[in-house]
Amino acid sequence: MFHSRSESVISERNGVRDCKPQTLPLFLKAGTLLILSSCLGVPPAVSSQLETSTNTETEVLVYGKEQEIVEAIERSRDAQVVDTFPNALDYTLSVLLAHAYPVQKTEELVRHTIDAVCKEIESLGHTNIPASQRNSWVDTASQTKSFELVLNEIEAIADGEVKRDQLVNAGLPAMLSATGSKVAGVLGVPQAEWLTNLIEARSKPSEERGLLGIDASDWPTIKVLPDTLAAEAGLRDGDVVLRVNTKDVAEIKTIADALRSLRGATGTNLSMTIERGAQTLTFNIRRESAAERIKASVIDPGIVYIKIPDFEGSGIAMRVKNLVREHVTLTTPAIILDLRDNSAGRPEETNGVADIFLDEKYLQIFQFKNGRRVAFKSKPGSLIVRVILLTNQNTASCAEMLALALHDNRRATVIGQTTAGALCGKEFEKLADGRMITFRGEPTVLSPTGQDYSEIGFPPDIVVDVSEDSNEDEILARAIEFVRSAERKDLSQKPTR
Known part of the structure; x- marks a missing residue:
């Protein structure tokens, strides 16, 4: 828990609460955040909205077990062994239904696949397949969860002029497209090899792989x-x-x-x-660790600027906390956390950073295919200072989680560009021929108020259109101007003595 550095001085004149910034504590005990945040121009979190977003069936945990919960879900699934399936369509359908999509979606996935396969043989000059035949094939494949009988019949119709691989290759992207996810697709062998090795590299502890x-x-x-x-x-x-x-x-x-x-x-x-x-x-x-890469500086007019390149590895939250302690003073007008191009990391490190600024508030909700919902909360104690977050289209995954946690709790203003929308699991499975399918997995990460920004991105409070030919950091410049304007507004609203 963070403790007060000094006693707060709050006096009331004519019914107006007056906070003296030079004597306000930086680190506050639980229960004092809502009183003092309004004095500093930081609106209190709307706890009723957060409570509504977490129904009675939602588990509520203090942050720190995020990765453990996701891995437990992975271990609970039945393994899908590619070599036991007669074709890539059967394997892909099985994987999608096991990992991410409800069984009720089977017919929709099957229909898109069979339509694409039929279109393939029709494009080669064969007779159009009547709707009644297609419907019959859809029923067969949906009930058996297999395309094998359908493929055999289509091959017979084509009279050997179409190879099985052609049919499978036509149906595979159609099935993945039917999921409606932007992340679903088929990777060729070189891309699959690259991704496999990248996943292996990222599975190493951060101490073993300098960035x-x-x-x-x-x-x-x-x-x-x-x-x-x-x-x-x-x-x-x-x-x-x-x-x-x-x-x-x-x-x-x-x-x-x-x-x-x-x-x-x-x-x-x-x-x-x-x-x-x-x-x-x-x-x-x-080679440096992710924590070593985080740097802080004081920029005009006294703003503490902290660049967080990513959340990969351990010690990131502690590094940010230490930098805050070193640089933030009682007269610091704001902290700018730069999350631009931050696209990967560990949720527990992200939430550790959010915890610096939030006093027992919801951080995010993990929603799983089986209906399970897990909400994570911050610990008691928080830092009272204006927070600005910088984002761009490459702000993704854990960095987006931090932006949502602070923004939904009204503890930060987001400036820049709409984020990437990487707020859902992205899974990868290798096919027998060395290619790889990618698809949306678990969990879907919801904001504290229950909003789903996955695959659409989170829009900033203040949008900055960046000029390609500009030498100025326009997003940072806009953030500095925002802080200056907020300071002027605070001074204009301060009661006269």
Whole structure:
């Protein structure tokens, strides 16, 4: 729990509560937030809305067990073994119904699939399949949860002119599209290999994999993520790798090899030689943890600015908390948390940051396919200071969760662009031929008030249209101007003595 640094001084004159900012405590005990937040111009949370969003069947837990709950759901499912299915359509249907979609949706998924398969053979010059025949196939496949009999009949109609793979490849994207999810699709073998290795890399504890910010999906040509160690070192999009440490690129043949060569423990160094046009350049990068990457500074007019690149790894919430303690004073007008391009991480770290500013408030609700709902709450004690969050279209996943937690509890103003909408599980399953299907999984993350922004994104309070040719950080500039305006408003509303 955070404790008061000094006693608050609140006096009343003519029925008006007057707070003296220079003596207000930064860290308040539970129960005092609602009294003092109104004095600082921060509206109190509307707890009645939050209570409404969590019905009597919703479990309410103090944050910290988010990942544990999701993993328990994963372990409870029956494993789907791809080799036991006669075709990729059967496997995909089984996976979708087991992981994410209700059984009642079976007929809809099947119908879209069969329509696409029929369209494929019709495009090759065969007679149009009558609606009655299609309906019969839909009934058969829906009841058996298998397309095998239907595929056999269609192959017979095509008289050997259409291969089974053609039919499956026509039906597979149609089935995934029928889910209505933007994240559903089919990845080719190279993309599947890249994603498999990326998932493996991210499963490692953060201490075992220092972060670089290099996208090697088009190896040996690289992409460099913004605000990362690679970007700071001087690497650029389009650089072609010639050597990593002591290995020539000829020895690093696959994407899996590339990821293994880039991966390393926090605190270790990586040397990379690249080709950029006619130049050959070498860069030395020290791998850092996500927590080490978080930096704070004081910018005009006394605003504390904290950039959080991502929530990957442990110690992030503690790092932010320590930076706040070091930089925030009694006269700090606002904290700006920059969540732009923050797209991954651990929910418990996200909620640990939200907990700094919230006093026993709902953070988010996890909603599962089986109807289970779990709401997470912050702990007692909170910091009283105006909070500004910066977002863009690459603000995703855990960063969006932080924005929703603070915004719905009326503890932050969001400035920038609509977020990515990555507020649902995204699952991946490999097919027998090496390709991979992607689809929406569990859980869906709802805001504290029960709103679902998954796949549509969360709109900011203040939208900033960024000019492509501008050298100014327009979103940050707008946030600073907002703080200045809020300060002027606070002063104008302060009662005269």
